[in-house]
Amino acid sequence: MKLTVPCLLLLLVLLAVAGLSRAQVKTSFLDLTNSIGSILPGLSRPANHSRIFYAVMFDAGSTGTRIHVYTFIHSDSVELPVLDNEMFHSIKPGLSAYADSPEMAGHTVRMLLKVAKKTVPRLEWKRTPVVLRATAGLRLLPAEKAQTLLDKVQDVFEESPFLVPDDSVSIMNGTSEGILAWISLNFLTGHLNAQTKKTVGILDLGGGSTQITFLPKLRKTIESVPLADYVARFEIFNSTFELYTYSYLGNGLMAARLATLGALGAEGLEWRVFKSSCLPKKFRDEWSFGGQTYQVSGDPDGYAGYKLCYQEVLKVVKGIIHQPYELEDNSVFYAFSYYFDRAVDAGLIDGVHGGMLEVRDFKKRAKEVCNKMTKYPPVSSFLCMDMTYITCLLKDGYGFKESTVLQLTKKVNNVESSWALGATLDHFHHLKIH
Template sequence: MKVPKLAVVFLLAGCVVLYLTYIKRRNDNRNTLVSMPVLEYLERADHQKGPTTAEVPGQSFQYGIMFDAGSTGTRIHVFQFKLEPNAAPKLTHETFRAIKPGLSAYADDPDKGGAGLLQLLEVAKTTVPAALWGSTPLALRATAGLRLLPGEKATRLLDKVREVFGTSPFLHGPDSVKIMDGTDEGVFAWITVNFLLGSLPGSEIPTVGMLDLGGGSTQITFSPQDEKTIQMSPFDYVKSFQMGWDLKHSHLGHVVLSSEVFLGYFLEGSHELMSPCLAPDYAGQWEHAEVIYMLKGQKAGEPMYESCLSKVEKLIYKKVQKVEEGMEFYAFSYYYDRAVDLGLVDGNTGGSIRLSNYVEGAKTVCRNMEAGSGDNPFLCLDLTYISVLLQELGFPQDKEFKLARTINDVETSWALGATFYYIESLLLH
């Protein structure tokens, strides 16, 4: 199984404010673009002039609908933006709902997956004013779950999504449904976080970096402050955005959920795996890319933390480009969940954690699991993986990370950033 490279995403050249401009397109920004756009333009089947707005006395609003078809669930985000003359849009409300399992779970029965989408579309109908349904952009972006499926099965699922969207009253087109790669996922999440903090380039607040470790991909995204960082980064990491952003990106789709396979010992002629990161008494099944593996723990009597650490270090060694930047970083998903498991941050409000906390937590959990797997058999692996990954990225032991599920009551996912680009593509047409 091929392990992709770990991503390091850099926002290059450009202190351009990320404003959705509803007045005109800044054509001079095009001169700074590299040849590869991150998000293709939406072609609208109905050839409307673009999204319209809802008028309230003294106020205008625009809506956008984004489906996040992830590996563990399907989520709908309905965003309401307040528009003001000569100013950036302001997010005034988000409606969010989620269903489980993820769309990829219906690879053999796409109709059942379509039924879940219809359920979520009803949420959009009750949120968006009926007069604006036909001009409210609707899109679905699938992530790791569908990226791991065989091509034919993924195509059937996406065709079912397009069929469901075809019955909806919202604005959509041929490119409104697609699988999103890890590059887009990391960059759009970075935009979301900095938008919610009010720290996009051009503001007086410094931008923050973003670390995300999810069910099928991992990203690190930041705007480099040191010219040396830009000069030493591989040329093929450069990506281009159609809103005047040049970005530097490398991506590793090799994550905690996938690493359970890579950290196991393949037994010849079978799908049995033995891992030093699992407790001696553990035995269970694990499914990855539609293959079911039988997992077993290490031999009793071997030091669990040291054995797991050695395996993880060999796995990650020299696969990561170091980050030599002193900015503040926010961390999400698995970083957050494992800190909650350790009791170091509140599960609802989040908090801060140091890299050393992950390291010490891994040691304690792994050594305690030598006597039994407990409630979370993968906790030793997860914490060891996180602590090694952060150190390989070049972070010192005393580096502090901010952990948050939401910022200003808005989920810190890529969905908001992706919606910005989606609406912008409509305006350009």
């Protein structure tokens, strides 16, 4: 039985007339409101022609699968919706780890859909789109295996009570990943409108790929790109943006570890041991990425430390990462994903609030970690390699000055820093990225 607000008031009057005490009436009211659950609108629900809508975005990354459940408030009087809330949850490993057991990939998505069911009101399920975009983890897989995983996810979506739009499950290209992350961060920082003169750049370091995206101030930055692929245009909220953006597949943190170790595409994994000066001399262990397991170790007969490590990681960066003509000092760059995680692991920033760091801070801590590995084992045996790679990527790769300040962040206004919000806005607004 559905009870409207007038019915509730009438019942309360009847209870009072029946001679129940005020305390008893209060108890009865609580029982009633509890029993009818969510039929009453929440006090925070907006009035005057605003509407609430929901969206579910899955980020199928190389090292984990994440779900973002967004609650938006949209008023007819304004063009930009207001993001009211995000519910976020993640599961490791990524779907690519289940390349040979797609049923497990389906199980992962089913588990995460439970978060969506708890967050989105039941009455809104059939109107709430559910979308999955896969990134470098699936881009690095053979096409047939990647497609099998996507098909399994599609089956799970079709079983769910949510709205499954056309093209709801796909692999996203790297350019879109960079642009949509830029849209996310500029939306969250209030820079995404027609009057904007200042925007923020983004640096995203995933497991399989890494992205740089910013709005150039100088025409030469666009004119001096090595390929047309480095420039992208899109329209949003009656504005057209032309961005410098590129995604480097194989230069994410985990893929860079493989390349540094000389294990990228290597054969005979069951008997080979991949050594590096970036690892503690006495270290030896198994390490898994993308569904493969590798035997890795330090070099017990050689030397370890920052200088040798830098030479190793430089091979992964030099000649691959293009240096933009312009990296303006007065442009703020937000760095997230593994940039943030490793800065936390190295004790450079707080794990909740993040913070501002200069590029030289990564370099200084990389030296300290690498040169003290023997006496003081780091929290992760790969910390020296990872910190050195990040330093090399920023300095010798993109060409940032050591004094450049980066904003290290995991969340902005309690929302995850990632491309997922931008992808959700793209779904609703069709940004015409080209």
